[in-house]
Amino acid sequence: MHELPQQLVNGLLLGSMYGLIAVGYTMVYGIIQLINFAHGEIFMTGGFGALAVYLWLLPEGTTMWLALPLMIVGGIVVSVTIAVAAERFAYRPLRTAPRLAPLITAIGLSLALQQAVWAWFPGGKNSRTFPEIEAGPYHLGSVTIQSGDIFLLAAAPICMAVLAYFVRKTRTGRGMQATAQDPDTAKLMGINTDRIIVIAFALGAAFAAIGAVAYGLKYGQVNFRMGFIIGLKAFTAAVLGGIGNIYGAMIGGLVLGVAEAMATAYMSDIPGMSQLGGQAWADVWAFVLLIVVLLVRPQGLLGERVADRA
Amino acid sequence: MTALLEVEDLRVAYGKIEAVKGISFKVEAGQVVTLIGTNGAGKTTTLRTLSGLLKPIGGQVKFEGKPLGSVPAHKIVAMGLAHSPEGRHIFPRMTIEENLLLGAYLRSDSDGITKDVERAYELFPILGERKKQAAGTLSGGEQQMLAMGRALMSRPKLLMLDEPSMGLSPIMMQKIMATIQELKSQGTTILLVEQNAQAALSLADTGHVMETGRVVLSGTGADLLHDESVRKAYLGED
Numbered sequence: 001m002h003e004l005p006q007q008l009v010n011g012l013l014l015g016s017m018y019g020l021i022a023v024g025y026t027m028v029y030g031i032i033q034l035i036n037f038a039h040g041e042i043f044m045t046g047g048f049g050a051l052a053v054y055l056w057l058l059p060e061g062t063t064m065w066l067a068l069p070l071m072i073v074g075g076i077v078v079s080v081t082i083a084v085a086a087e088r089f090a091y092r093p094l095r096t097a098p099r100l101a102p103l104i105t106a107i108g109l110s111l112a113l114q115q116a117v118w119a120w121f122p123g124g125k126n127s128r129t130f131p132e133i134e135a136g137p138y139h140l141g142s143v144t145i146q147s148g149d150i151f152l153l154a155a156a157p158i159c160m161a162v163l164a165y166f167v168r169k170t171r172t173g174r175g176m177q178a179t180a181q182d183p184d185t186a187k188l189m190g191i192n193t194d195r196i197i198v199i200a201f202a203l204g205a206a207f208a209a210i211g212a213v214a215y216g217l218k219y220g221q222v223n224f225r226m227g228f229i230i231g232l233k234a235f236t237a238a239v240l241g242g243i244g245n246i247y248g249a250m251i252g253g254l255v256l257g258v259a260e261a262m263a264t265a266y267m268s269d270i271p272g273m274s275q276l277g278g279q280a281w282a283d284v285w286a287f288v289l290l291i292v293v294l295l296v297r298p299q300g301l302l303g304e305r306v307a308d309r310a
Numbered sequence: 311m312t313a314l315l316e317v318e319d320l321r322v323a324y325g326k327i328e329a330v331k332g333i334s335f336k337v338e339a340g341q342v343v344t345l346i347g348t349n350g351a352g353k354t355t356t357l358r359t360l361s362g363l364l365k366p367i368g369g370q371v372k373f374e375g376k377p378l379g380s381v382p383a384h385k386i387v388a389m390g391l392a393h394s395p396e397g398r399h400i401f402p403r404m405t406i407e408e409n410l411l412l413g414a415y416l417r418s419d420s421d422g423i424t425k426d427v428e429r430a431y432e433l434f435p436i437l438g439e440r441k442k443q444a445a446g447t448l449s450g451g452e453q454q455m456l457a458m459g460r461a462l463m464s465r466p467k468l469l470m471l472d473e474p475s476m477g478l479s480p481i482m483m484q485k486i487m488a489t490i491q492e493l494k495s496q497g498t499t500i501l502l503v504e505q506n507a508q509a510a511l512s513l514a515d516t517g518h519v520m521e522t523g524r525v526v527l528s529g530t531g532a533d534l535l536h537d538e539s540v541r542k543a544y545l546g547e548d
Contacts, residue, residue, distance in 0.1 A: 171415065178401050178412050184363055185399040190387035190416040190464065 005143050007265045008258060013149045015257020016156035017218070020211035022164065022241070023235035024083075024204025030180040030244035031200050033099075034091060037106040039208060040231015041113035046209030047130070047222035048121055049078025054131050064133045068151070068213070075209035082113070083205035084198055092194075111229070117224040127223040130216030135138035148218040155210055160250050163203070167246060176200060176236050180244065229283065236290045242303025251301060259289045313467055314339045314499055315360070315391075321368035322352070322359045329355040331523035332369065335516075342494050344502040344510040344531070346544060347520035353503040354396050356520075357472050357547075360394040362386040373468070378508060385536050388416050390467035396476065396503075399455040402446025406437050409445050409456055414462025423463070430459035433489060433534055451482030458489065462498075469493070470501045475509060487513065507544035511535040519544070 021043050028036045036042075053074030058067050086109055094102045117124045136147035145153060167173040177197045178186040186193050215230065216222045233256065241252025263285035268277025276284075293300065322330040330352040330381040347387045356523050358364045360371060363384030371378040372527045373389055379390070392413075401409050414423045431438030434455040440448070445456055454474055463471055474490070475483040487509045494500060494513060504510035510520055511517050514531035519540060527540065 150407055173405075174408065174412060175415060177404060178415075181401045182399055185395060185401070186412075187363060187383035188361055188387065188393045188395060189412045189460075190384050191412075192382075192384045 003142055003209075005141070007261045009143050009145070011258030011261030012254055013145075013152050013218075013257070014261060015237070015254035016250070017152055017211050017253070018212050018230075018234050018237040018256055019250040019253025020156055020159060020214065021209045021230065021245055022237040022253050023202075025235050025238040026241070026246055026249040027176075027200045027204050028244050029238070030246075031176070031183075031197055032095065034102050035104065035106070035235070036086075036091075036201075036204075037107040037231070037235075038086060038113060039083075039204065040227030040234070041110045042079050042086075042205050042223070042227075043212050043215075043231060044209035044224065044227030045117065045212075046075040046079035046084055047212035047216050047226065048117055048124070048128075048207070048224075049209065050075035050213045050216065051128055051130060051222055052078075054119075064131060067131065068133070072210060072213050075213055076206045079205040079209035079221075080157060080202045083201045087198055087201045092197075100170075114224050114227070121224070124224055127221040130219075130221050132220065133217060144217075148220065151217050152214040155214060159207060159210060163207070163246060164300070166203075172196070172199060172306070233283075233286055236286060239300055240290060240293050242300030245300070245302045248300055248302035256286055256289065258287050286304045312372070313337060314374060315501070316372040317356075317360070317369070318371070319369035320356065320359065320366055320371060322355050322364055323367050329365075329523055330359070330366075333518075333520070333523070333525045334369075335525065335528070336519050337499060338500050339467070340497055341515045342490070342500045342502060342531075343516045343518070344504060344514040345518050345520055346504055346507040346510055346534075348505070348544075350522070351434065351520040351544060352523040353520055354472055357393060357470050357501070357503055358395075359382070359458075360386075360470065361391060361479045387464055387466075387486045390464075391470065392461040392464045392466035392468070393470045394461040394472060394474065396472040398450070400445040400453050400456050400460070401447070402444065404445055405442050406445050406448070406456055407441040409460050410437075410463050413460035416464065420464075426463055426465070430462060433462075434459055449482075451478045451485065452481075454486055455489070458486075462493075466498075468499045470502060470503075472503045473505060475500070475504060475506045483509070507540065508535070511540075 024039045025036060028034055050071035053071045054067055058070065089103050090109055091102050094105060133147050133150060136145060136150055138145045167176060175191040176196050178189060178191055179193045183193050215226065237252035237256045238249045240256055242246025260282045264277065264279055264282045267281065268274045315337040318334050319332045321328060321332050325545050333356065345356065347353055355364065362381060373391060377400055378386060401412065410427050413463055414426065435460060436452055437455055448456060458471065458474065474486050479484065483486045490500065491513050502510055502514065511534050517529060517531050517534040518525045519527040
């Protein structure tokens with residue numbers, strides 16, 4: 001278990017899940033400078049949306065190869081609906097309010113979503129078992145890919161390629177870049193910035209839902225609290241990569257994932273640190289990394305210093 | 311025959327402070343009309359209201375006879391009004407070409423867009439030489455050219471230029487003014503806001519002098535250029 005290539009792969013897989021979720025933080029922040037602290041819960045509801053499709057919309061015994069695409073769609077529908085509604089009814093009325101107001105709204109929304117799933121999802125007060133893919137594990141040399149990670153291995157690169165294409169090559173994507181750089185001038189170009197903001201929320205939510213399906217498959221369960229710590233990690237990844245930069249979000253996720261895997265596996269081998277290794281300390285090392293990056297390179301790995309606004 | 315743009319008793323406020331206190335003027339198709347005046351006279355506020363970034367508290371604006379009152383900014387561009395804002399506001403992290411293409415955001419005629427990009431490069435050769443360069447790396451004058459080129463990309467019926475000469479070297483300023491003259495001779499209708507009254511009035515058909523939110527004097531460019539009070543107040547003569 002303690003071989004380096006295996007740990008590296010574990011870290012990259014975990015990190016690509018963080019990256020998928022981090023995209024939502026970074027896109028929304030890039031455009032309206034809002035840290036959407038409810039994004040972790042939007043991720044969580046995506047997981048429950050996917051589970052609901054499996055439990056109640058599909059006949060029992062449907063193979064995962066058929067069920068999975070439908071579950072993804074269900075998760076995306078739930079996440080996107082909640083995110084778009086949150087933007088429309090909670091954040092948009094506060095767009096000209098002081099920064100603190102939407103931030104507190106986001107935290108309130110995050111608690112409300114947790115409690116809603118806790119109270120109303122059947123069996124939602126405990127973890128709910130998530131279906132498994134009947135395949136793998138696969139062995140590639142000394143590296144093993146667990147069956148729960150196969151989805152992530154395929155989904156993360158595809159999602160990031162699609163996102164990069166969208167932002168760089170499509171008209172709406174260029175409108176999104178323009179809105180992020182200078183919203184008033186974007187309007188002068190004929191860009192409907194309100195619509196761009198909705199699209200940013202929706203895209204972030206869709207990625208979070210895919211991340212949630214990946215989470216469910218990886219850990220075999222979903223629960224109403226799962227958005228909290230994963231949301232914090234993804235936010236950390238976004239800051240690590242340079243908040244506002246979508247490539248930064250993915251790279252930040254990968255760096256965080258690898259760091260976490262390495263710390264978990266090897267920290268206890270360092271003399272005097274034997275107490276500080278293992279899974280129990282993984283979160284601690286993730287946030288230590290964040291603190292170090294904030295001290296050394298506050299704009300994040302790919303971030304730019306905000307100085308180019310003449 | 312109605313004017314292309316009709317502004318009637320327009321009033322705009324920031325909170326309780328009224329920045330534009332009831333101004334009226336017209337822009338006829340093919341004309342160059344200039345608003346001159348000192349800082350804080352309300353010129354930029356007027357342009358930002360015309361393009362929908364600010365909402366008026368009173369008065370009326372009609373473009374080709376259609377009221378602009380409640381039209382959102384992104385739809386005003388589609389009606390044929392382009393605005394090159396004060397301070398240029400190019401998109402710094404995008405290339406020159408991407409900036410120009412954003413000016414054509416609402417158009418879908420890709421052949422026409424390609425042609426107009428070429429036309430912008432003819433008008434401003436320096437932009438063509440650096441089309442793949444990030445716009446933020448350009449000098450102030452080059453950024454101004456880009457802002458003007460970008461505004462032209464929507465094929466506007468009315469081009470609004472806010473302080474195109476601001477902060478430029480005298481040579482660069484002459485270049486910009488010569489370009490405006492060239493656009494005028496091609497038949498472009500222009501609403502020009504300038505602090506440089508001499509330059510603006512010499513190429514304008516009509517001029518309006520603004521002071522603290524009001525139009526205090528109107529006339530042809532030539533008349534205002536020779537008006538004694540204008541010469542004293544804005545052209546630095548005593």
